[in-house]
Amino acid sequence: MQEVFPLLGSTISGLDSSDSESGDSSSASTLTVQYPDIDENGVLIPPEPTSPVSQSLNWSTSLEKRPANPLSCSFAGSLYGPLGCFPIGLNASQDDFEHVLQSQQRLRKLKLLNRVTTKELHTAASLLRSYSASKPRAFDILPTSREVISAFANALEHNDEESDDYNQIRVYIGLDSGFHTPSGGQFWAVWEVDQRTSSQVIYISKTVQDVPAVLLHTYLSKSGFTRYQCFLLEHGLSEYQSVSGSLIRLPPRLEQDLNLLSSTELLLYLQHLQYSEWDEACPLLSSIRAQCEELLIDIPTYRQVKNLGNLDFISGATTDEDLVNARIKWYRHCRLPCLERQDALALFRHINLVFLNALWWRDHQSLDAITAAIAKLTSRESIDSVSDFVLFCIFCAARKAAFEEVYIEVSDRNPLFNQYTDQSAAFAELFALGSRCEAYFDIMPSDIGVLLSKKHRDYYNGEEHQPPMWIFNAPSFASAYAAAQTDIDPNQKASVMPGYRRFTFLSVFAIPALVGMCILGHLTCDFTNVTRHIAAVHYRPRIIFKRIHVLRRAKVCDTSVDDFTTTFWSHRNVDIDWWHILPHLNGFFCREYVRSNSTNWRPSLHGCC
Numbered sequence: 001m002q003e004v005f006p007l008l009g010s011t012i013s014g015l016d017s018s019d020s021e022s023g024d025s026s027s028a029s030t031l032t033v034q035y036p037d038i039d040e041n042g043v044l045i046p047p048e049p050t051s052p053v054s055q056s057l058n059w060s061t062s063l064e065k066r067p068a069n070p071l072s073c074s075f076a077g078s079l080y081g082p083l084g085c086f087p088i089g090l091n092a093s094q095d096d097f098e099h100v101l102q103s104q105q106r107l108r109k110l111k112l113l114n115r116v117t118t119k120e121l122h123t124a125a126s127l128l129r130s131y132s133a134s135k136p137r138a139f140d141i142l143p144t145s146r147e148v149i150s151a152f153a154n155a156l157e158h159n160d161e162e163s164d165d166y167n168q169i170r171v172y173i174g175l176d177s178g179f180h181t182p183s184g185g186q187f188w189a190v191w192e193v194d195q196r197t198s199s200q201v202i203y204i205s206k207t208v209q210d211v212p213a214v215l216l217h218t219y220l221s222k223s224g225f226t227r228y229q230c231f232l233l234e235h236g237l238s239e240y241q242s243v244s245g246s247l248i249r250l251p252p253r254l255e256q257d258l259n260l261l262s263s264t265e266l267l268l269y270l271q272h273l274q275y276s277e278w279d280e281a282c283p284l285l286s287s288i289r290a291q292c293e294e295l296l297i298d299i300p301t302y303r304q305v306k307n308l309g310n311l312d313f314i315s316g317a318t319t320d321e322d323l324v325n326a327r328i329k330w331y332r333h334c335r336l337p338c339l340e341r342q343d344a345l346a347l348f349r350h351i352n353l354v355f356l357n358a359l360w361w362r363d364h365q366s367l368d369a370i371t372a373a374i375a376k377l378t379s380r381e382s383i384d385s386v387s388d389f390v391l392f393c394i395f396c397a398a399r400k401a402a403f404e405e406v407y408i409e410v411s412d413r414n415p416l417f418n419q420y421t422d423q424s425a426a427f428a429e430l431f432a433l434g435s436r437c438e439a440y441f442d443i444m445p446s447d448i449g450v451l452l453s454k455k456h457r458d459y460y461n462g463e464e465h466q467p468p469m470w471i472f473n474a475p476s477f478a479s480a481y482a483a484a485q486t487d488i489d490p491n492q493k494a495s496v497m498p499g500y501r502r503f504t505f506l507s508v509f510a511i512p513a514l515v516g517m518c519i520l521g522h523l524t525c526d527f528t529n530v531t532r533h534i535a536a537v538h539y540r541p542r543i544i545f546k547r548i549h550v551l552r553r554a555k556v557c558d559t560s561v562d563d564f565t566t567t568f569w570s571h572r573n574v575d576i577d578w579w580h581i582l583p584h585l586n587g588f589f590c591r592e593y594v595r596s597n598s599t600n601w602r603p604s605l606h607g608c609c
Contacts, residue, residue, distance in 0.1 A: 001369070001370070001373040001390070003369065004354060004358075004366045004369050004370055004373075005347075005350060005351055005354055007346065007347055007350040008347065008350075008351075008390065011339060011343045011344075011346070011347045012339075012386060064275070065275050065276060065277050066275065066276045066277060067277050068276065068277070069226070069228040069276065069277070069278055070272050070273050070276035070278060070285070071088070071227050071228040071231055071285070072226045072227045072228040073276070074091045075091060075268065075272055079226075080092070080226075080227045081094060082191075082221045082222055082224065083096075083097045083187075083190075083221065083227075084097065084187055084188075084189050084190040084191055084217075084218050084221055084222075085187065085188040085189040085214050085217040085218045085221065085230075086185070086186060086187045086188060087186055087188065087256075087257040087260055087261075088231075088254065088257040088258060088269070088288065089257065089258065089260075089261045089265050089266070089268075089269040090184075090185065090186055090260070090261075090265075091185065092185050092186075092187065093183075093185070095183075096181040096183060096185035096187070097187070097190060099181050099182075100178070100179055100180075100181060100185075100187050100190050100203075101190045101192055101203070103178050104172070104174055104178060104179075104190065104203040105192070107174055107178060108172060108201075108203075112174075113172040113173065113174045113203070114172065114173045114174075115161070115170065115171065115172050115173075116171040116172070116173060116204075116211075117161070118159055118160055118161050120211070121156045121159045121169075121171065122156070122157060122159070123212075124156055124211065124212040124215055125153045125154075125156035125157040125159075126153075126157075127212050127237075127241075128149055128150075128152060128153040128156070128212065128216060128237075129150065129153040129154075129157075130240075131149065131236075131237050131240050132146050132149040132150040132153060134240055136236040136239060136240060137236065138232050138233050138235070138236035139236075141232065142225075142229055142232070142233065145220070145225070145229070145233055148219075148220065148223050148225075149216065149220075149233070152215075152216070152219045155168065155169050155200075156169060156215075167197075167198070167199055168199065169199070169200045169201075169202065170199060170200070170201050170202070171201075171202045171203075171204060171215065172201070172202070172203050172204070173203075173204050173205075173206050174203060174204075174205065174206065175205075175206055176205045176206055176207040178205075179203075179205045186260070187205070188204065188205050188208050188214050188217075189202060189203060189204045189205065189208070189214050189215070189217070189218040190202075190203050190218075191203070191218050191219075191221070191222045200222070202215065202218055202219070204218075208253070209252055209253050209256055210238075210251070210252065210253040212237070213234050213237055213238065213251070213253050214253070216230075216233065216234060216237060217230045217231070217233075217234050220233060231254075231284060232284055234251075234253075234254075235247070235251065235254070235283075235284045238251035238253075247283070247287070249287065249291070250287045250288065250291050254287075254288070254291075255291065258288070258291050258292060258295060259295070261295075263296060266292050266295055266296050267296065269292060270289065270292050270293070270296075273285065273288070273289050273292075298334075301330060301333065302330070305326055305327065305330050306442070308322075308323060308326055309323060309327075309392065309396055310399070310441065310442055310443050311443060311447060311451070313396060313399075313400070314399060314400060314403050314441070314451055315451050315454055315455070320345065320348055320349060320352075321345055323348075323396070324341065324344050324345045324348050325341060327344075327389065327392060328341055328344055331385050331389075336384075336385040337384070337385055337386070338385055338386075338389070339386065339389065344389065347389075347390075347393065348393045348396070351390070351393040351394060351397060352393065352396070352397040352400070354366075355370070355394060355397040355398065355401070356397065356401055358370075359401055370394065374391065374394065377390075377391060378391075399440075399441055399442075402440060402441070403441070403451065405432070406428055406432045406433065406448070406452070407452055407455055407456075409428075409431055409432045410424060410427045410428050410431065410432060410452055411456065413427050413430075413431050414427050417452075417453055417456045417457075421446070421449040421450045421452075421453045422446070422449055423449070423453075424448075424449040424450075424452035424453045424456070425445050425446055425448055425449025425452070426449075427452075428445075428448050428449065428452060429445060433445075433448070
């Protein structure tokens, strides 16, 4: 790397971890003379308080610490019951628990839940059995927990989907939306004891990251352990699964709980920790407090630094000096060794210049050396602050140059942008970035559209950079890509269609249509008679067949439908006037019916006829 960037070797030697920011703190050897404020009468004016709230009115002095553990009680001080497993920092009540449980019971009856397979339960059972046989620190605090966990592992081990034993534990997984309540509560798992079979049923959310840990937490809550004890044993399970046997940070499942909280909820929970009695040496609560502070302070600071190096630097909203100063300030905030500000700024500009020259002159040897150095640095488990700053300089230069290439490509494809930034983002995705905008620039596709549109408007808003006027009859605006219809000969003359070709078109379309209209008009006069004949032949016999069936059921007529059908089809070619025959047939059927003197069933004349 030093062969490509010669200034890198001399800059590293100026590393100073004890450098203090200029203007952030005053030197101890510097004395500042301060004169008192005196009014016009010569009376000293008291200094204004630095805090907007007087110290005597501080509300925190009137609060007393609650004796309950912060994990086992709510913000109001009420203790939690056996409510299953719900996230840290969110309150839950018995009504919320009943609401979620009834929702899951209804979904289970509708067969809308997935049952956890026997293989997964056996895997969790083997993990819990080995954990109960170990010697974690949590078992020293809770001696009875070992037997409870061992019994739970045995119950999961004997679980079988094909068995009809209702005493086994059944575990179902449902959508996360079913574990939310209208009051804002949320659960990871709830439990119940089936009233009909007395079997234990556990319902788990689909978004749970560690199913064995949540199963253990829920079973311990059902067994009567406090919420703090459930979290302590769950934390011990995560320590047992770790390679070193100890955890530096919170387990991923507990981090998932804190990531759900907003900034306001994190502040409230820190206040809850501050004014509750708990052991400062507890690794679980200490890790929870450190994680809350990191989410409130470090993560927003990192996001601001990231946004400064991506969006603001690419768009030109911030200078390279401001960017380097913010990066150095962030290193010092994290208590990491860092470079001098002037040396860091000189190194940033040197790397930017060398990298752009390598791209411009196609220096493949230098580019391959930079690529190999980046791959070697990023393959390490951890890197120092100097390596991080060098990588930061390289990627800033690469993103800046890549954005210029994307802008040239998009402006060639679309010379005149409209007022919507989505158009620029769509052109960038189609012709430059594809679906890898976040991989290349670490920003969203909508943000790249905003940057492209802003650069286009900033350039063409100036009087000296107005877009070119549209040339009359031009196919499109000037661009590096050929537009459609540019290969048409301007001197080409329109060809005249000969007369015989026009007559051919007339003979193909017009003359057949005229002949068809004449034939249709000639046949219109016979259309009424043809329709009547078709209706008489094909429709009226069906009515007769139906009436014969009705009269035979009433025992009025002995004529069978088969005899009538045979007679009809034997004379089907004879021109029969059915309009005169049918009234006689109807009258005959009615006379036969009256003559029968049937008293059991008398159909109406309307039913017969």
